[in-house]
Each structure stands twice: as structure tokens, then as C-alpha cells.
Amino acid sequence: GAVVSQHPSRVICKSGTSVKIECRSLDFQATTMFWYRQFPKQSLMLMATSNEGSKATYEQGVEKDKFLINHASLTLSTLTVTSAHPEDSSFYICSAGRTRSTEAFFGQGTRLTVV
Amino acid sequence: KQEVTQIPAALSVPEGENLVLNCSFTDSAIYNLQWFRQDPGKGLTSLLLIQSSQREQTSGRLNASLDKSSGRSTLYIAASQPGDSATYLCAVHLVGGSEKLVFGKGTKLTVNP
Numbered sequence: 500g501a502v503v504s505q506h507p508s509r510v511i512c513k514s515g516t517s518v519k520i521e522c523r524s525l526d527f528q529a530t531t532m533f534w535y536r537q538f539p540k541q542s543l544m545l546m547a548t549s550n551e552g553s554k555a556t557y558e559q560g561v562e563k564d565k566f567l568i569n570h571a572s573l574t575l576s577t578l579t580v581t582s583a584h585p586e587d588s589s590f591y592i593c594s595a596g597r598t599r600s601t602e603a604f605f606g607q608g609t610r611l612t613v614v
Numbered sequence: 615k616q617e618v619t620q621i622p623a624a625l626s627v628p629e630g631e632n633l634v635l636n637c638s639f640t641d642s643a644i645y646n647l648q649w650f651r652q653d654p655g656k657g658l659t660s661l662l663l664i665q666s667s668q669r670e671q672t673s674g675r676l677n678a679s680l681d682k683s684s685g686r687s688t689l690y691i692a693a694s695q696p697g698d699s700a701t702y703l704c705a706v707h708l709v710g711g712s713e714k715l716v717f718g719k720g721t722k723l724t725v726n727p
Contacts, residue, residue, distance in 0.1 A: 505657065533714060542618075542703070542717040543658075592657055594715070603648060603707075603715055605658035 501527050503595050505606025512583055512613055520578045520609045522593030528573035529595035533603075534566075537590040546591075549576040583613045616641045620704055620718035627694055628726050635689040635721045637704030642682050645707040649678050649689050652701045652720070661702075662689070694725045 502525040512518050522532055530551045535543040547568050548556040555568035565587075567579040576595075580587055592608040617640045627633050637647070646665045650658040662671045662678040664687070670679040677690040691698060701722045705715040 540719075542719040543705075543715075544717075545714050548714065590655075594658075601646075602660055602663045603705075604660060605650070607657040608655075610655060 501525075501595070501602075501604045503593065503604045503606045505593055505609055507609060508607055509610045510612070512611070514584055514613055515582055517579055517581045518583055518611060520580075520591055520593075520611075522576045522578070522595070522606050524574045524595045524604075527595075529576075530573060532570060532576040532593055532595045534568065534576075534578050535592045535594065537592060537608075543592065546578075549593075580611065583611070585613045587611065588613045616644075616706060616708060616716045618704060618706055618716050618718035620702075620721050622721060623719065624722040624724075626724040626726065629694060629696060631694050631725075632690070632692050633694055633723070635691070635702050635704075635723070637687040637689070637718055639685045639687075639706050639716075641708075642685050643709045644682065645709055647678075647680055647687050648705050648707065648715070649676075649687075650703040650705065652703055654701075658703065691723075694723075696725045696727045698725050699723055 504523045506521045532549040534546045537543045546561045549568045549570040551570045557563045570576040594603045594605045596603045619638045621636045648663045649661040652658050664671050664680040675692040680687045701720040703720045705717045
């Protein structure tokens with residue numbers, strides 16, 4: 500299967516700082532990537548759809564100014580959590596697929612802890 | 615609004631048992647259904663993908679079925695092993711312009727040696 504790499508796997512930051520998470524498709528080009536958030540014992544909730552060369556599409560209730568998404572190339576999308584607060588602590592996972600409606604592949608996830 | 619439900623939420627079995635995990639979805643208009651495995655603190659590993667036109671897929675000891683009309687899928691694990699212990703997630707790929715997946719909450723499986 501395809502490989503999606505996410506970095507970092509863990510990050511601890513101070514409240515008020517910003518954190519950038521990278522998602523790379525290593526062996527295929529992804530015009531669309533997805534960012535999910537997962538709280539303990541909960542399912543994955545889609546935050547936004549990242550489109551190469553254009554603005555991201557955010558799900559209802561997700562603050563676009565707080566969660567900045569940049570999809571600068573066909574193999575890289577970044578999620579920046581700006582002015583992080585303890586309530587932003589969560590597990591963030593990205594995914595990508597080769598084409599519409601085919602198998603989705605996920606990164607390893609990033610555990611963000613804001614102290 | 616598409617909703618995905620997985621039953622049971624948790625399951626504990628002795629090693630060697632065959633088991634079935636259940637997934638149901640409310641809207642049958644799906645492109646496909648995908649089963650994932652998630653180990654604690656880790657990302658998702660894709661196990662099986664079933665297209666909407668298919669009824670089942672097999673990979674090793676895993677067999678997934680899909681009944682789109684009734685909105686159900688099952689994941690069958692044969693001869694379970696302690697290494698199968700993980701959370702299993704079911705997700706459906708929506709029809710209609712969006713590529714997003716809708717996930718269930720998962721079934722946490724524990725296989726006891």
C-alpha cells in the first residue's frame with residue numbers, strides 16, 4: 500500500500516505557542532489530504548480537507564484561523580495549530596488517497612500536548 | 615447525515631477463537647467501506663477495502679462483508695491471536711462530491727493468551 504508519513508509523532512508545547520505538523524505522501528501524489536482529530540475513546544473527526552494549490556475546506560465548528568492548513572505541493576500538507584491552548588491537546592492524524600474514493604492511507608498520527 | 619455505529623464497543627476473547635465485529639451505517643449511498651486497525655497511540659492501518667459493488671473481501675485470516683442495502687458490514691477474524699489486540703475502526707466513503715470518510719467509534723479487541 501501507499502505510505503503516508505506524519506511528523507512529529509509527539510510534541511509538547513507551551514500554551515500560546517504555535518505547532519506545525521507535517522503530512523507527506525512518500526510514494527504517490529495526493530491532490531487531496533485530510534486532517535482528523537481524535538479524542539480519547541472517541542472516533543476520528545474530520546477537521547478539514549486540504550487541497551493542493553487552493554484553500555482548505557473546513558468542517559463545521561473548526562476554526563480556520565486557529566488550524567491553518569497549507570497544501571503547497573502534491574506530496575506535502577501542513578497543519579499549524581496557532582496560539583495553542585490545553586484544550587487543543589489531542590491526537591491529530593492525516594490521510595491521503597491516490598484518487599477519489601479509493602483506499603485511504605493514514606499517517607502515524609501526532610500526539611499534541613499543550614501545557 | 616451519515617452515522618456509523620460499531621458493536622460491540624469492546625470484546626475480549628481467548629486466543630484461537632473466531633470472532634465477528636459489526637459495523638452499521640445509516641445511508642446506503644457509499645462509494646466503499648474500509649476497515650482499519652489502530653494500536654494505542656498510533657495511526658491507522660488499512661485492513662480491507664470493500665467497494666460498494668462488492669460483497670466481501672478477504673486478506674489472510676480476515677474477511678469483511680458488505681450488505682449495502684441493509685447498511686451493514688462485518689469483519690470476521692479467524693483463529694485470533696494476541697497480536698490481533700487493537701481497536702478496529704470501520705469507515706464509509708461518502709458519495710456526492712466529497713472524499714471524506716465517516717468513522718465509527720471502533721471496537722476494542724483484546725485476545726488473551
